[in-house]
Amino acid sequence: MNVSFPIDINQVKGFLSPAEGETLAWAARVACQQHPALEVGSYCGKSTLYLAHGCRVNNSVVFAVDHHEGSEEHQPGEQYHDAALFDQQYQRMDSFREFKANISKAGYNDTVVPIVAPSTLAAKHWRTPLGLVFIDGGHSEEAASNDFDNWAKHLVEGGLLLIHDLFPDPKDGGQAPINLWRRALATNLYKKVTISETLGVLVRTNT
Ligand code: SAH
Numbered sequence: 001m002n003v004s005f006p007i008d009i010n011q012v013k014g015f016l017s018p019a020e021g022e023t024l025a026w027a028a029r030v031a032c033q034q035h036p037a038l039e040v041g042s043y044c045g046k047s048t049l050y051l052a053h054g055c056r057v058n059n060s061v062v063f064a065v066d067h068h069e070g071s072e073e074h075q076p077g078e079q080y081h082d083a084a085l086f087d088q089q090y091q092r093m094d095s096f097r098e099f100k101a102n103i104s105k106a107g108y109n110d111t112v113v114p115i116v117a118p119s120t121l122a123a124k125h126w127r128t129p130l131g132l133v134f135i136d137g138g139h140s141e142e143a144a145s146n147d148f149d150n151w152a153k154h155l156v157e158g159g160l161l162l163i164h165d166l167f168p169d170p171k172d173g174g175q176a177p178i179n180l181w182r183r184a185l186a187t188n189l190y191k192k193v194t195i196s197e198t199l200g201v202l203v204r205t206n207t
């Protein structure tokens with residue numbers, strides 16, 4: 001699949017490889033023919049744009065949930081802090097300005113629905129069935145597990161559950177995402193479709 005954008009997607013700040021991006025776009029194209037996609041963890045919009053690319057083919061949309069105040073590792077002094085995203089006036093991280101600019105420059109305002117809120121709050125009254133759920137928000141055990149509990153249940157049969165940052169070896173990264181992956185498989189409600197680098201794809205089965 002040729003996933004191209006009117007902007008250089010590699011210049012969009014984020015934590016996603018081109019191959020993982022292509023997988024997101026493919027997944028949204030196959031899974032969002034009747035239903036929308038929802039992602040937790042948009043940051044500056046890189047994954048959002050790939051998902052939106054696949055959604056647009058179906059005239060569908062992607063709900064992009066992020067409080068835009070950064071995860072633990074984005075805070076000042078932490079490994080992935082980006083000073084350019086720090087709001088000096090309010091003394092906190094704010095990736096929303098950058099996010100909006102990127103979605104707009106890429107021409108995807110008609111496909112992306114930003115939800116600027118903590119994931120658990122956004123989920124509170126959610127009722128819409130989802131064709132795809134992409135989990136890439138907070139990477140603490142608690143945050144990851146809340147995201148799974150709150151969002152995966154809205155997947156339709158045949159819907160895709162995508163989990164980012166799967167590191168089988170703890171030396172390579174945190175274990176919360178891969179623990180989710182294992183937990184999802186253990187329910188027998190999901191089957192593995194593929195793993196693209198650190199991005200895992202599961203399908204919601206009919207059992
Ligand atoms: N998918 C992005 C990277 C996401 S980084 C990409 O393609 O580059 C993780 C994001 O999750 C951060 O922007 C952070 O603000 C958000 N986040 C962390 N915990 C959250 C929570 N509880 N609710 C909403 N967003 C959260």
Ligand code: MG
Nearest residue numbers: 015136164165
């Ligand atoms: Mg990630």
